[in-house]
Amino acid sequence: MSESKPYFSLTKPDPRRWVALVVVLIAAFRDAVDVTVVHIAIPDIQADTGASLSQIQWITGGYALSYALGLITGGRLGDLFGRKKIFLLGVAGFTLTSLVCGLAGTPEVLLAGRIAQGAMAALMVPQVLSIIHVTFPTSERGKVFGVYGAVMALGTLAGPLVGALLVQWNLFDLAWRPIFLVNLPLGAAGLIAGALLIRESKGERAQRLDGVGVALATAGLLMLVLPLTQGRELGWPAWTYASMAGALPVLALFVAWERHLTRHGGSPLVVLSLFSRxxxxxxxxxxxxxxxxxxxxxxxxxxxxxxxxxxxxxxxxxxxxxxxxxxxxxxxxxxxxxxxxxxxxxxxxxxxxxxxxxxxxxxxxxxxxxxxxxxxxxxxxxxxxxxxxxxxxxxxxxxxxxxxxxxxxxxxxxxxxxxxxxxxxxxxxxxxxxxxxxxxxxxxxxxxxxxxxxxxxxxxxxxxxxxxxxxxxxxxxxxxxxxxxxxxxxxxxxxxxxxxxxxxxxxx
Known part of the structure; x- marks a missing residue:
């Protein structure tokens, strides 16, 4: 056991923890809504921006991909630099990228905004569970995680309906754009409330981030997903097959690197020994x-x-x-x-x-x-x-x-x-x-x-x-x-x- 003192004492629960919980749950709700809110607006987005089929796929799937690739890394960054700090960075980034998406005039800008929005969600969302874990005593966590699950389910339910209402209402003659712009006031309020109410915490034994692992995993997965998305529209050129084939050795190299880090006492991005179970x-x-x-x-x-x-x-x-x-x-x-x-x-x-x-x-x-x-x-x-x-x-x-x-x-x-x-x-x-x-x-x-x-x-x-x-x-x-x-x-x-x-x- 480390002799260093905890970043803050868990024997005295934060008196503001329930108000802080509302702040982080609203952030989690925003992410759950944004995963599904775009689906309903796809026809309007395509008609307005002239997006191609592959661009439509990336506008919906690019968010999920960048979010998936960044989740573990986002959690590690919170352990290293402070969960409150990374959470607020994610909230600010999610809000700014929502503005980019809402103002996008071309499918390329919207696509870039969605990918960046997913990356910012990957910074924001892992800190929600981490902050709950270190803020609430063990006796309260079961109740809190139950509330968290209900909020995420509600977000999934609300996403398509919120998107449909905003598109149907055509607020300020903006068509589909309010599905993103509605994040601006929520984000600003979240930044202020989070800065005032959330207590900072860090992982006591956090180690260096596995940058090589992040790069290899990202490259391998992109080499697999990109040709699947673009291949049919482009007529399956040779590079699509080469990319998918090349993804396998890159991912194999990722596994070898993670094993190398584990053997030498490093901090791998993925604990491979878990898969032996x-x-x-x-x-x-x-x-x-x-x-x-x-x-x-x-x-x-x-x-x-x-x-x-x-x-x-x-x-x-x-x-x-x-x-x-x-x-x-x-x-x-x-x-x-x-x-x-x-x-x-x-x-x-x-x-x-x-x-x-x-x-x-x-x-x-x-x-x-x-x-x-x-x-x-x-x-x-x-x-x-x-x-x-x-x-x-x-x-x-x-x-x-x-x-x-x-x-x-x-x-x-x-x-x-x-x-x-x-x-x-x-x-x-x-x-x-x-x-x-x-x-x-x-x-x-x-x-x-x-x-x-x-x-x-x-x-x-x-x-x-x-x-x-x-x-x-x-x-x-x-x-x-x-x-x-x-x-x-x-x-x-x-x-x-x-x-x-x-x-x-x-x-x-």
Whole structure:
């Protein structure tokens, strides 16, 4: 144990911690909204800026990719330089990049703004959990993390609806731009409140940032995702295949470097020994598949509703409400009733429910032929119904998955493992959006999607089979998780509890 004094005493909880919690939760809510708010505005953005299909994919997927690549690094920077300091830097950067996105006159500027916005979110969001961890005593953390989960679910629910309302209202004749500009007053208020209310903290044993690991991981993933996004539109030139092939040795070099750092007592970006545990490796695979499925589905679904069915942004936003509501219901049911009684089988039931939702969507799309037969006269219930089993299924899995994955992880690696789990999901979403180039736009064919509305039902139906396959594969991989959550006996000893009070673990 280090002899240095803690950055501040955990024996005297910060009296302002509940007000500070509101500040950091608003920041987390802003990120959850911005992940989904753009989907509803895609047709308006494309019509206004003339963005190409690949640019539209990058406007949605670029945020997720830069966010995923920066999550672990953002957490480490908070440990090194101060969590409050990095949080406020992230809030300021997120606000400025939102302004860039809102004022963008070309798709190139909007794309650059979205990528930068994702990078700023990667600085801001990891500090939320870290600040909660070091600000609240152990007895209060369960309640606080429950509130955090509810806020994130609410953000997912609010994103499409907020985007639809702002586009529909056309405030100050700005069309889609208020979906970004609304962040400006929230960001300014967050900066002032955060500076006044949040107490600073650092990791006691934080080491140097693994810059080489960051560079290698970023390069390898970009070499994989870029050709997937650009390849179809460019006719799959030779460089796309070379890039995807070259990504493998770069990522292999990243793994070799991380092992080298571990052997020599360094601070690797990724703790590779975690993957030797079957439950952890399997859980990360499930997270990746869920990210892939959602990345493919939400982009295709949004274009299908608005361009294929002729839904207004508001009607499309309302169509998505059952999904988020069902996710919240499934999460509560899973954590409170099903997982305590059935363990892993509750999650597997959720995967099968999600598959059922996709199959029901496919039946509706094939037999109703919404776009050509019914057009805008389609009832909302016909687009909402398949989302209920899908949302319930996703809620049954997402809520308890982290707990089950971490149940076999040593306590000293819990922070790093949590960061990896978040990163895997975000990376999966980014790759899923990139794969839409093949599984959705490939079915749609060449040309502007708005001019090919007649082909959208077939393209959407084709993409659903990929999503259903991803959920089915998640069902199989869930067998790698333990049947029940197991807590190590060492985690509940008085000595361990006292040590935890004195030595907060940094969250990556």
């Amino acid at each position: 079957r439950s952890f490796a399997g859980g990360q695979s499930v997270q990746l598949l869920f990210g892939l499925a959602s990345g493919v589905f939400f982009l295709a679904w949004t274009l299908y509703l608005q361009l294929g069915l002729g839904f207004s942004p508001l009607k499309a936003g309302l169509s998505g409400m059952p999904l988020s509501a069902a996710m919240m219901a499934g999460a509560g049911l899973s954590m409170q009733v099903l997982v305590p009684s059935f363990g892993r089988r509750a999650l597997q039931g959720g995967a099968l429910l999600a598959v059922a939702g996709m199959l029901l969507f496919a039946v509706f799309a094939v037999f109703a032929v919404f776009a050509t037969r019914y057009g805008t006269d389609i009832a909302l219930w016909q687009t909402m119904l398949p989302l209920i089993p899908m949302g319930l299924g996703m809620g049954l899995i997402i809520a308890p998955l982290t707990d089950l994955v971490l149940s076999e992880v040593p306590h000293q690696h819990a922070g790093s493992a949590s960061g990896l789990t978040s990163t895997t999901m975000q990376l999966g979403q980014a790759v899923g959006v990139a794969l839409s180039s093949v599984v959705f736009f490939g079915h749609l064919g060449a040309g502007d999607p708005a001019a090919r509305a007649h082909a959208l039902p077939d393209a959407f139906t084709g993409s659903l089979w990929y999503v259903a396959t991803a959920f089915a594969a998640a069902f199989a991989l869930l067998f790698t998780l333990p049947r029940r959550t197991r807590t190590s006996s060492t985690d509940s000893t008085p000595e361990h509890t006292e040590k935890q009070k004195q030595e907060p673990q940094p969250i990556a």
